[in-house]
Amino acid sequence: MNVLLDYLPEFRDGFLGTLAITGSSALLALVLGVLIAGFRVSPIPPLRAFGTAWVTLLRNTPLTLLFLVAVFVVPQILVPGASPFVLATLALGFYTSSFVCEAVRSGINTVPLGQAEAARSIGMTFSQTLRLVVLPQATRTVLPPMSSIFIALTKNSAIAGAFSVTDLFGHSKLLSDKGYAIGWIFLWIALAYLVITFSISALFRVLERRMGVAR
Amino acid sequence: MSGASVLYDVPGPKAKVRNRVYTVVGSLAVLAVLAFIVMRLGDKGQFDPEKWNIFNYAGVRTGIRDGVLATLKVFAIAAVLSLVLGVLLAVARLSDHKAVRWLATGFIELFRAVPLLITVYALWVILLSNRDDLSLTGSQPQFWALVLGLTVYNGSVQAEVLRAGINSVPKGQSEAAYALGLSKTQVMTTVLIPQAVRAMMPTIISQLVVTLKDTSLGFIITYEELLYSARQMSTNIIVNGEDVYVPVIIVTGSIYVAMCLALSALANWIERRGRRAKTGIGVAEAGEPVAATDALEVSDAVPAAPAGKDN
Structure with missing residues (x-):
């Protein structure tokens, strides 16, 4: 109990840090995931192959390894001296994008065939069909798996704390190094994560209700 | 189509x-x-033959081999324990006794909501501070923290997967078994669980892939599994005055991807095999494992009818 009251600023920093890293990598994952899902259903073979390779590779790599790549390899390729936050966002965003891509792709497959056929029959191109007809309808079926993916992302963001990004895990480590009972720290941190994950599922429930359409 | x-x-x-x-x-x-x-990477000299020559040294090779073995050891023990815990928790959550049900539900929800890293870290601190009472030596606290953490987290997820499987067995099955005079235990062990396991096999194996990937968290609590030994090697070996992160990461990464792909291939093979069989209930689709199992509602992943996914 005392740990929380004595170190309220630290807990707040950690909480905000977790929110920030989750938010930024969710954004990156969303953009990349939708783009790559588009690649995977496109009529251009190399883009399809690229999408498949991307998803297979990233889904079968441990996230900790991706963090190592982000911290030690990426600075050699791009500019050196990027902040840990940016590198962690890259690792988390790339990793999560493969799951987003698969969710979007299976969402595209659930849109009734007639929709795409109708779009084609009035002369829409591939990108028009996808952008104007299929993706908006896929959004509804994609929402529930997307909520699970973002909850998983929130939990995965704890690993960023081990790579010197300010977040809840980093602060729990600091406090336990200071000799506070790990049991209490664990409970408060667990509570903080529960708050975030419950907000995500509540947000998505609202979204589902607003976008829900009787089929 | x-x-x-x-x-x-x-x-x-x-x-x-x-x-x-x-x-x-x-x-x-x-x-x-x-x-x-x-x-x-070439400009930075990462593809210099000297840097890749390190894999010819016996020390590096044994380092990688020991790392793989340590990873597989953690994975094997954690996989077995998590499956046992999963069955126990799933049965407890479906129990007729309210207290047991609530306890199991609370356990599952707590450990599924907390990031695995934080569970593992808390266990590590607890084991480290009690290492003398538990007579743990050397790297044993790390090992058991990792194994126990993986067990409680994946056990909780497997429990939800199994529960979804048990719920997907048609009600007539258990009614028929009760009508034959089987006891609750007999119905569960001889009728429901075998069918649930068969239906959920792809999802269970996909979750095992997640378990395998998560053994890399041992890196953070300094347990010497593959990733940690890779890190150690990259910092300790200096070639041309530079560390050898890039070659070592490329090699260990390929090993991880190969191990996970092998397990995923097993899941896909079982799914295809299950779809071919016409008897019993359908086998859940593989391929959505992590998304589905990291979720709060795994019960969504109930297998569909044997119809398959092509529409």
Whole structure:
């Protein structure tokens, strides 16, 4: 109990840090995931192959390894001296994008065939069909798996704390190094994560209700 | 009919030309990105023969081998324990006794909501501070923290997977078993669980892939599994006055991907095999494992009818 009251600023920093890293990598994952899902259903073979390779590779790599790549390899390729936050966002965003891509792709497959056929029959191109007809309808079926993916992302963001990004895990480590009972720290941190994950599922429930359409 | 081909027309002469142009441009773009990465790494001397020569040394080879063995050891023990815990928790959550049900539900929800890293870290601190009472030596606190953490987290997830499987067994099955005079235990062990396990096999194995990937968290609590030994090697070996992160990460990464792909292939094979069989209830689709199992509601992943996924 005392740990929380004595170190309220630290807990707040950690909480905000977790929110920030989750938010930024969710954004990156969303953009990349939708783009790559588009690649995977496109009529251009190399883009399809690229999408498949991307998803297979990233889904079968441990996230900790991706963090190592982000911290030690990426600075050699791009500019050196990027902040840990940016590198962690890259690792988390790339990793999560493969799951987003698969969710979007299976969402595209659930849109009734007639929709795409109708779009084609009035002369829409591939990108028009996808952008104007299929993706908006896929959004509804994609929402529930997307909520699970973002909850998983929130939990995965704890690993960023081990790579010197300010977040809840980093602060729990600091406090336990200071000799506070790990049991209490664990409970408060667990509570903080529960708050975030419950907000995500509540947000998505609202979204589902607003976008829900009787089929 | 796959969803892909319905999205665009069969290309005519013009579209064929256009697609060919896009193909060339797309391949060039992908190749350009790859070439850029390789060139930048090459400029930094990451592909120098000296740097890759380290894999000829016996020390590096045994280091990698020991790392793989340590990873597999953690994975094997955690996989077995998590499956046992999963069965126990699933049965407890479906128990007729309210207290047992609530306890199991609370356990599952707590450990599924907390990031695995934090569970593992808390266990590590607890084991480290009690290492003398538990007579743990050397790297044993790390080992058991990792194994126990993986067990409680994946056990909770497996429990939800199994519960979904048990719920997907048609009600007539258990009613028939009760009508024959079987006891509750007999119904569970001889009728429900075998069918649930069979239906959920792909999802269970996919979750095992997650378990395998998560053994890499041992890196953070300094347990000497593959990733940690890779890190150690990269910092300790100095070639041309530089560390050897890039070659070591490329090699260990390939090992991880190969191990996970092998397990995923097993899941896919079982799914295909299950779909071929006409008896019993359908086998859940593999492929959505992590998304589905990291979720708060795994019960959504109940297997569909044997119809399959093509519409």
